[in-house]
Amino acid sequence: MQPADRSAPRTQRRRGAPVERSRTGVPAPLWMPAAMALALLVLPVLGLLTRIELSRLPELVTAPAALDALELSLRTSLAATVLSLLLGAPLAVVLARSRLRGLRVLRAAVLLPLVLPPVVGGLALLYLLGRTGPLGRLLEDAFGVTVPYTSAAVVLAQTFVAMPFLVVGLEGALRTSGARYERVAATLGAGPWLTFRRVTVPLLVPALGSSLVLTFARALGEFGATITFAGSLRGTTRTLPLAIYTTAQSDVDAAVAMSLLLVVIALLVIALVGPKAVEGRGD
Amino acid sequence: MTERAGEAAMLADVALRRAGFGLDVTCTVAPGEVVAVLGPNGAGKSTLLSALSGLVRPERGRIALGDRVWLDTDHNVDLPAHRRGVGLLAQNALLFPYLSALDNVAFGPRAAGAGKRTARTIAERWLARVDAADLAGHRPGRLSGGQAQRVALARALAADPELLLLDEPLAALDVDAAPALRGLLHRVLRSQHRPTVLVTHDVLDAVVLADRVLVLVDGRIAEQGPTRAVLARPRAAFTARIAGLNLVPGIAEEEGIKTGEGVISGRIAEPVEQGEAAAAVFAPSAVAVHRECPHGSPRNALRVRLAGLEPRGDVIRLRAAARLMGEDPVLAADVTPAAVADLGLAAGDEVFFVVKATEVAIHPASGGSSSP
Numbered sequence: 001m002q003p004a005d006r007s008a009p010r011t012q013r014r015r016g017a018p019v020e021r022s023r024t025g026v027p028a029p030l031w032m033p034a035a036m037a038l039a040l041l042v043l044p045v046l047g048l049l050t051r052i053e054l055s056r057l058p059e060l061v062t063a064p065a066a067l068d069a070l071e072l073s074l075r076t077s078l079a080a081t082v083l084s085l086l087l088g089a090p091l092a093v094v095l096a097r098s099r100l101r102g103l104r105v106l107r108a109a110v111l112l113p114l115v116l117p118p119v120v121g122g123l124a125l126l127y128l129l130g131r132t133g134p135l136g137r138l139l140e141d142a143f144g145v146t147v148p149y150t151s152a153a154v155v156l157a158q159t160f161v162a163m164p165f166l167v168v169g170l171e172g173a174l175r176t177s178g179a180r181y182e183r184v185a186a187t188l189g190a191g192p193w194l195t196f197r198r199v200t201v202p203l204l205v206p207a208l209g210s211s212l213v214l215t216f217a218r219a220l221g222e223f224g225a226t227i228t229f230a231g232s233l234r235g236t237t238r239t240l241p242l243a244i245y246t247t248a249q250s251d252v253d254a255a256v257a258m259s260l261l262l263v264v265i266a267l268l269v270i271a272l273v274g275p276k277a278v279e280g281r282g283d
Numbered sequence: 284m285t286e287r288a289g290e291a292a293m294l295a296d297v298a299l300r301r302a303g304f305g306l307d308v309t310c311t312v313a314p315g316e317v318v319a320v321l322g323p324n325g326a327g328k329s330t331l332l333s334a335l336s337g338l339v340r341p342e343r344g345r346i347a348l349g350d351r352v353w354l355d356t357d358h359n360v361d362l363p364a365h366r367r368g369v370g371l372l373a374q375n376a377l378l379f380p381y382l383s384a385l386d387n388v389a390f391g392p393r394a395a396g397a398g399k400r401t402a403r404t405i406a407e408r409w410l411a412r413v414d415a416a417d418l419a420g421h422r423p424g425r426l427s428g429g430q431a432q433r434v435a436l437a438r439a440l441a442a443d444p445e446l447l448l449l450d451e452p453l454a455a456l457d458v459d460a461a462p463a464l465r466g467l468l469h470r471v472l473r474s475q476h477r478p479t480v481l482v483t484h485d486v487l488d489a490v491v492l493a494d495r496v497l498v499l500v501d502g503r504i505a506e507q508g509p510t511r512a513v514l515a516r517p518r519a520a521f522t523a524r525i526a527g528l529n530l531v532p533g534i535a536e537e538e539g540i541k542t543g544e545g546v547i548s549g550r551i552a553e554p555v556e557q558g559e560a561a562a563a564v565f566a567p568s569a570v571a572v573h574r575e576c577p578h579g580s581p582r583n584a585l586r587v588r589l590a591g592l593e594p595r596g597d598v599i600r601l602r603a604a605a606r607l608m609g610e611d612p613v614l615a616a617d618v619t620p621a622a623v624a625d626l627g628l629a630a631g632d633e634v635f636f637v638v639k640a641t642e643v644a645i646h647p648a649s650g651g652s653s654s655p
Contacts, residue, residue, distance in 0.1 A: 180377055186364035187336055187371040188442045190394040195365075198390070202381045 045263060051256050060257035068235050069243035070261055076151060076239060077219040080158035081166075084215050087159075088166040089208075093200065095167070096174035097182075107171075114164045121160050122228025129156070129229075153230035154237050158219035165218055169211030170204060177203050213269055220265065290314055291349025293446050293478040297334045299341035306330050306341075306502040312446075312478035317649060319481045319493030319510065323521055327502040328482040332448050335480065336371055337364035348445045348478070365394075370444030370477075374451040376431035378423035384434045385410065385419040391442025409437040413467060429460030433467065440475070447472075447479040453488060465491050466553030469647050486514065486525045490562055491553065491646045498522050510649065528564050529614050531585070531605070532648060535561035539583075540645060543607040547583045549643025562648040567600060569642035570616035573635045574626060583643060584635045587614055591630055592623065599623050603636065 053060075060066065094100070095107055113121055129136040129147045139145045147153050181203060185195040223241040230237040232246060240262055248255035296309040306327040312318045320328050333339040335346060337353065340361060346354040353362045378387045388406035389399075397405065410416045415433040423431055432452060439447065452468065453461045469491050472479055481492055489496050489510050497507040498519050505519035514526040531547060533540030535555045539548035540563050547563045555561050563583075576584050587603035590612035594600075599620055602612040616636055628634065 180375075181379060183338060183364070184371065184373075184377050184379075185390070185394070186338075187369050187444075188391040188394055188438065189365050189368065190390070191365050194394055199379065202379070205381070 048256060048259055048263070051252075052260060053253050053256075056253055057257055057260075060254045061261060063254065065234065065243060065247070066240075066254070066258050066261065069238055069240045069258065072151070072154070072235065072238065073220060073240040074265075076154045076158055077216055077222075079155045080162055080219040080222075081212060081216045083155065083159045084163040084166045084219075085212065088163045088215075089170055089204075092167045092170035092174060093196070096171045097179065110164050110167050112164075113161050114168075118157075118161050118222065118224030118226075119228050122157055122225035122230075125153075125157060125160060125225065125229040129153075148229060149231045149233060149237060151230075151236055154226050154239060157225035157229045158222045161222055161225050162215045162218040165214040166211045169207055169214060173204060173207030173211075174200070217266065217269060220262070290476060291351065291445065291478075293335075293346070293348050293480075295335060295344070295346045297331070297341040297344035297346065297354075299330070299334065299339065299344070301330075304330075304502060306334070308499070308502070308504055310497060310504070310507075312480060314478055315476045316495065317472050317479040317481055317493045318495045318497055319483055319489035320497050320499055321483060321486070321489060321522065321525065322499035322505075324484075326499040326521075328499055329450065330502075331499070332371075332450050332480065332482055335446065336369040336448060337362060337367050351445070368443070368445040370439035370442055370447045372432070372436050372439045372447075372449045372452045374455045376423070376426075376428075376435035378426070378431055378434055378438070380423050382423075383419065384415065384421050384423065384426065387423065387434060388438045388441045391438060395442070405441055406437070409441040410434070412440075413437045413471065427460065428456050429464055432456060432460075432464055436468070436471065440471070444477065447475075447477045449479065449481040449483075449492075451483055452481075453483075453485065462553045466555070466647065468492055469553065469649070473649075484525075486528060487564065487646065490514070490530060490564065490648060492649055494649050527615070528566060529570070531563040531608065531614075533561060533563065535559045535645065535647070539563065539640070539643070544586065547585075547643060548640040549583075549645045550641065552644040552646050555645060555647040560648045562646050563643050564646055565638050565643045567615040567617040568598075569638050570614075570618075571637045572601065572616055572618055572622065572626060572628065573637050576635050577637055582637050582639055584637045585614070587634060587636050589628060589630050589632045589634060592628065594620075601628065603634070605636075 091110070095103065095110070100106070126148060127133050129139070131137065131140060131146065131148070136147060139147065147156065181199050182195050185199045190198065221241060222239070223245065226237065226239060227242055227245075232238045232242045234243075238246065240258060244255050244258045244262070247258065292314055293312040295311070298307040299305070304325070304327065308327070308331055310318065320331060322328050330339065334341050334344070341354070341356065343356050344354055345352070345356070348368075352360050353367050354360060378384070379390065382390070385403060385406050388409050389402035392402035392405045393399070407416065407419065410419055413433040413436050415430065415437060418426060418430055418434060421430075423434070426434065436452075449468070453464055456464060465488065472492060481488065483489060493510050495507065496510045496513045498505045498513065498521060500519060500521055506513060506522060511530065511532065513522060514530060531540070531542060533542040533547065535557050536546060537557065538551070539546050540561045549563055549565070552564075573584070576586075585605050587605045589601055589603050591602045592599050593602070595617065597619075598617040601616045601618060601623075603614045603616070604610055604612045605614050608614075614636060626634070
């Protein structure tokens with residue numbers, strides 16, 4: 001527990017509030033629903049594990065269909081995460097720092113994919129970028145590019161549903177830390193671009209970890225938008241969630257084995273980046 | 284240490300209006316001069332600093348340092364903050380948490396285009412000047428409030444600003460750290476030539492650091508002048524309320540100050556060098572009034588002439604002129620009505636104000652508070 005204690009906000013200690021664990025206990029009525037919530041989250045995954053046929057597991061996990069799907073999933077999810085970072089981080093800075101009119105409308109628009117059912121997002125993408133969609137036809141006529149039912153469509157669908165996590169996470173961190181440090185940098189003679197590179201970005205690093213993890217995880221699990229916009233073509237657009245769904249119709253054991261792959265990846269991601277990302281919060 | 288900046292006087296004339304609040308201030312600050320801006324909460328002190336540093340834009344106004352014009356609404360000139368050259372030391376140090384103390388101080392020189400090594404050399408020198416050389420490698424999270432504020436001061440000065448702004452620099456420090464930093468500021472401010480504006484609510488800051496005081500009430504200057512003159516003869520109600528401390532000027536000695544009438548001993552509140560201008564500061568409630576000069580060693584006695592008695596709650600405030608400080612009733616004592624009756628005090632009486640050495644704080648004094 002030592003490092004956690006040391007990282008406790010210094011400002012609080014300076015104001016004279018002693019750093020100590022709260023001694024007021026959790027009210028008794030909360031324990032029961034809390035336990036049930038935990039059960040609801042953990043038991044299904046455990047149930048999945050009991051369903052595994054250990055004898056067939058190695059064979060099922062290394063089946064070409066599973067490995068293809070895994071590789072595609074990792075590639076597209078990483079691409080979607082990078083795309084989200086390149087486009088979403090600047091958007092977060094604009095939302096948090098600019099004084100544009102109608103910023104609240106923009107903020108709501110960013111939240112839309114979070115509340116929209118992914119299938120609807122997939123349909124929307126299809127009607128924008130499909131052969132008959134306004135942008136899709138333009139792309140096809142001008143460059144001969146067709147987006148739907150390609151790996152690029154998978155990345156776009158994943159980015160559509162996952163990028164809001166990154167934007168919201170970073171924007172929240174930016175707004176919490178406020179513009180105080182940027183103002184200090186300005187009085188020290190740093191222009192906006194230098195301030196962004198040497199002040200805003202370093203301050204964002206802790207929040208960046210957790211936001212990237214969430215974004216990647218959301219992209220990895222993407223199903224609805226992908227199947228609508230990109231279809232389920234093996235090796236091209238059939239990511240692991242799609243493969244699990246397709247396989248479950250015929251071979252439940254194989255589907256469970258693939259699910260296990262996703263669970264392991266999820267645990268790995270949380271173990272590698274999760275705790276650090278959560279710990280680094282605050283200033 | 285070479286200093287580009289700080290040779291030009293600051294001239295500011297700003298007016299701005301916000302919801303339910305207006306600011307209209309004209310002031311000049313000479314090179315090397317420290318002007319303290321005092322005023323109640325919401326008087327516009329921080330807004331004034333924001334306007335000077337370029338963080339808010341006044342509706343009308345002109346700010347110039349020598350022939351460098353920062354703001355001129357008539358000619359549509361408005362330099363952004365990062366091109367003005369203001370050094371800001373605020374209540375919170377706001378050191379960049381991901382940089383060492385040294386790299387924090389080197390930030391300004393780096394932003395000005397210095398190479399990494401040059402910037403670090405400059406930063407080392409400034410850290411040494413604020414007695415923080417040993418903190419160079421520390422992360423801000425491991426510094427105490429006073430240490431962080433030292434580093435922040437070095438950081439502000441290392442950027443070589445043309446104007447130095449101090450926004451309640453001691454307000455967030457605890458009672459032990461504040462005097463040390465106040466003493467340090469006193470020393471550093473006297474050895475540099477920038478115009479400096481200090482916003483504070485603590486009259487002691489003004490006494491120790493400022494040459495001149497400017498009292499801001501409701502966005503306007505209620506009064507201004509040399510620190511001691513304003514505090515001794517406050518005209519604005521606000522100044523009278525905060526200036527409730529007795530302040531006797533003199534020359535610092537080993538355990539007190541030397542005045543025309545002998546030595547006033549007290550405890551040294553901030554480091555002060557012997558022979559330097561200093562002030563003995565004590566509260567009116569610490570004063571006892573005697574008809575005869577008492578002979579107890581830990582007591583200071585000042586011969587005064589009573590000028591007036593006024594009731595103040597359950598005490599009576601005596602105003603008195605001390606011979607060594609001219610004709611004006613600049614000293615005050617709060618005594619009980621019973622004591623006034625016992626001694627039969629009346630205006631014009633010659634009495635002694637007696638105060639224990641432990642109740643007297645010795646502060647270094649800026650030029651404005653030592654000269655009449």
